Amino acid sequence: MSLITVEHVARIEGHGTISVELDGSIVKDVRMDIVEPARFFEPMIVGRRFDEISLITSRICGICSPTHTVTSLKAIEDAMNIPVSERTELFRKLLVYGSFLQNHATHLYIFSAPDYVGLPSVFPLAETHPDVFQRALKIKKAGNELCTLVGGRPVHPVTAVMGGFSQEPDPRELEVFRDRLADLVDDAVATAQMFDSFEVPEFSSSGDMLALVEDDGYAVYDGDTAALEAGWRRPVAEYRAFITEEVFAHSNAKHSTSGGRSFMTGAIARVNLSRDMLMPRAAEVLASLNVRVVEKNTFLNNVCQAVELIDACERCTMYCDRLLDEGGTSVPVEFEIKAGSGVGATEAPRGTVYHSYSIGDDGFVTGGDIITPTAQNLGNLEADMRAFAPTIADLPYEEFILGMEKLVRAYDLCLSCSVH
Amino acid sequence: MFFRVIDKERLPDLIAGLSSEYEVVGPVEKDGRFVFAPISDPAQVRLDYDTTLLPPKKWFLPPKETIMRFCRADEEVVDDEVFAPPRVLFGLHPCDINALLLMDNVFLEGYVDPYYKARRENTLIVGMSCMPTETCFCNVWNTDEVHWGFDIFLTDLGDRYYASLRTVKGAEILDRHVANRAVSDEDTREFQRVVHRFKQGFNNNVDTTQLPVLLDAKFDSPIWDEIGDACLSCGACSMVCPTCYCFDVADRLEPDQKTGLRIRTWDSCQFKEFAAVAHGQNFREDRASRVKYRYYHKQWGYLSKFERVLCVGCGRCARACPAGISPVKVIEALQTGEVQ
């Protein structure tokens, strides 16, 4: 028996180790050890005031901080029954999409692409393929600047508060940005085509796929949870009933199952469940790619992210237009502090994130629960790893490792999120 | 000086007219208070403002300004051009105009500061009469009146303005952009009545006789420790003060480290490092000595050079200080030996 380990897998957000137990070339066991230290966010928020919670939970993840902020605000607004304006929702959507743009560009180009072109990092591309490198930075930068425009800075937004925004961007800047987003569509299309051209192994994940869905749109900010294969659709408030979390000895992150089965969440799940809701250009490009209608090849999560980039650019252009044309206000609504419990769910770039809190009548939090996409994905990832490893076990060591790393990276893991 | 009268409803003509030739900066509302900001529409201008958050000094000495660009390899300045667009500062109260005159002493005497000078030369000043507020004490320093340092000064007579024209340029732009007429005796009588009412409106009357003596004699007074204990060393007072001019200079390299900028930023004598030198020596280490220095310099140091006190009684520091320290309170404390 021998044990292969890849410690602190590079180019993923957070610290994790791949372990493969081999008996000759027979794969005995495969694990993803999450060594990222626990940070105890859930107990940490207990005893803090309702208006500090989104500041704290934003720090679960530096990449999806806009999503955590928005989800956290929604959960507290749900608990205290605070409605927000449509304008506030539009700005929040821009914030979430800003993090999609920046995250997908980072994941695709900085984390994943080097695997497919045989490089240790993206930096050498700056010289060999300056156009690709510049495109990566252009999309990423637009994402950051969208978050900055709306939230005040790229990481950990400042302006998003309970019931609205502390400040709105200058309409002139919004106008400039709208044009910039419209411009970016072509870069997103080129990204999708590039990832479509990369060869990926034939593979089908055994788990189900879960994502938010809405009747009238590509669900990102709101919606119910739907399961692709199990076929159900349920309100997010019931998430505790359809997602079960379990603790495993080798991992500081918990694993999730739904109905006893592992599942995947993220771009591939969203595209599978809501592909009819994509914006025109995104839909058109998707149709032209090699991705099949119901696609369960985990490796194609990358292509699905690229399709979402196109959708995000188109959609945000539309949102900017609406914000510029329609009036309304995002000034925080007046509210009364009261006791209650609430749930918020949003699509983070890498899957659905759930926050739920209970608040006492003094406005201080008495309990909280957070499930991040990566925590949901880990069980499925290990199942995929177990299924995939034997198919490449006879490859030379380096290639075997690269194959496993590619699979892991396809999930766009966020390990610090997973151990929050 | 020459005088003209403008009907109140015609004033927007003047602002709009000036906007065609200059960048016009005037008082506008911000979150319930006022700031001097560029005007795009005469209706934005709030001539009923009490005082602005920052004084007009930022238009001459910006909070942060690149004074030169350099190239590191050959230790050479590549650019020290001053950007000074033609500008009108509209609606300045007498205290703020007087403050600029005090700043002029520093920046235009001795070594001339080319950045300040260029902006000063390219800026026209239109003054505006005001009414005293709670925190105003310009009466104490005689800075409630202003006789030069502006191009036009408008005194509000209710339905019309009494315009004092100090410069050729001022007379010219007034004539060009707004209907005006000669001053009648009644106008001048009304002007006197308004000024009288203004003078009656002050409620701060601190005794400033022999202030330099008081400051020197009380240099070691425990009063300063008491004030020092209350001070947050936050520097808010210096930032909002129209007559505080201290600055810091620091170099910043561009990310490629090849070229860089020499940047000056507003500084404050209330900051701990302000008087620190090498080898751990700091001439004003404790808060009390720093607070004391601010008042000492304003009311005696500057006076010893320019024969005026470096304060115009605008009251901004009193409003900005979270601990409520103000010139009036400090002077009173020195006189009575008690901090109120």
Added chain:
Amino acid sequence: MSAAHTQERQMSSDGNPYRPWPARITSILDLTEKEKLFELRIIDPEIREAFQFHAGQFVEVSIFGVGEAPISISSAPSKQGFIELCVRNAGDVTGALHKKRCGDVVGLRGPLGRGFPFEAMKGNDVLLVAGGLGIAPLKSLINHIHDERHEFGKVTIMYGARNPSEVLFRYQFDMWRHRDDFNLMLTVDESDDAWDGEVGLVTKLFEKIDVDPDNTYGAVCGPPVMYEFVIAEMRKKNMDVDKIYMSFERRMKCGIGKCGHCGVGHQYACIDGPVFSYWEAMNLQGAI
């Protein structure tokens, strides 16, 4: 007193007094572990010729990317075409300067400030007292007196350093030591075997001298703690408060009376000083 004594011409050719002139380092001498002596020549010949200064004045040395530091001119005003700076490595700018090599270019602004009243001192005895790096500005004065020795009476130099390895300008002292028209006294706080001079604080040297109070000028420069004690000794010798001169070190950013950092009492060290008479200094609250 103030404005009249300061140099008021705009320094730089384009009228920007903040803009340094490029100057080349033409020689570097290691004096001690921490101090080096730099010889600098302004590159532009016209400006180089026009550069006239008084002992006690200083320049702002500029290293782009790092900043500026005020440094006293150590060479004599009578020597033209170059200046000497004795610089201790004390931080960013001085540290960066220490890393420079002969032939490198730095920026220079000056001369700045008010120096010693050389003209008024003529015809009198002079007592110069330096502690540590305080010898840097005084050396300029000593050199100037040396060049016009016949104009002065008795010249006494007292110089104290912490230990023999920190004694600056040894080569100069060795020269002066053998002249009988300079009374040179060196002392160190802690001696070593090779030291043949005095041991103890510089104030101890006062026991050994006689002063004619009616016509002696004093010039003092050293660390802040030194002034009080040296002046007490001078006062014991009945020297006049307005004939004792001292140079002050303060934080400076501009050197031309704008930035406010060097405020001392009601004056600015950069334009009203750095040299003040003791009478003036007594009137500067918080100065000594």
Added chain:
Amino acid sequence: MAPRVVIVGLASDFGCQVQMTNIEDDLLDVLGLIDLQYWQLASSGHMPEEYDIAIVEGAVTTQEHVELLKRLRKTAAVVMTIGSCADTGGILALANCVDPDVAYAAVYGKGPEVARGRRAPGPVDAVIHVDYRVPGCPIDTDEFINVLSRALQGLADRTPVDPLCAICKTKENVCFLDRGEVCLGLVTRTGCGAKCPTLNRPCTGCRGLAPDANLEAARAAFVSKGLDPTELERRFDLYNAAREVTR
């Protein structure tokens, strides 16, 4: 020769490392100044034996972190921390306010002990000496480039020591204290350009206590503005629960 740099993450949300990638326009210039030898977030490869500069993100929460830091300190000539977690313990130190066993049970229930060598979260300088710091949650990219530039030139650390209000004034914000809202700018280390107040949000103290802050006077100022002075400490805990101050 460009200095060899390693970038190391302890317990954190990676936000500051993400900010380091967020300097898109200057990324290549900055990378050109250094010889980047190890950055787990962005590149495959192993931590080298030798390097000159170690950039550390994250709070110290495990014994492994302590060992790692000691190794870094021995090897690197310069240690630079980025972000509140590394600088003050940051948000993570809030967990110090909760009994660790209770916290553990709340997250993992009765499950097996997986959190290795847990320690109360704290700042890097509680373990090793730090030469340069970029405070803030997250770091400001400009400040990061500037501090890195100073480190590369061997210039002194100039982390600001004064509170925030001065720069807030230059932004012409109406003071939150005057609006009856708690703002921590009075005691928080300046350098962020008063980011939050300028976006109409009170400062929450992410850059830590200004070394020259006057807490006593700040409490008095709160009282005079009709605010609860105990809120100053309570709010300040958010990013600074690991601080040692006399309460």
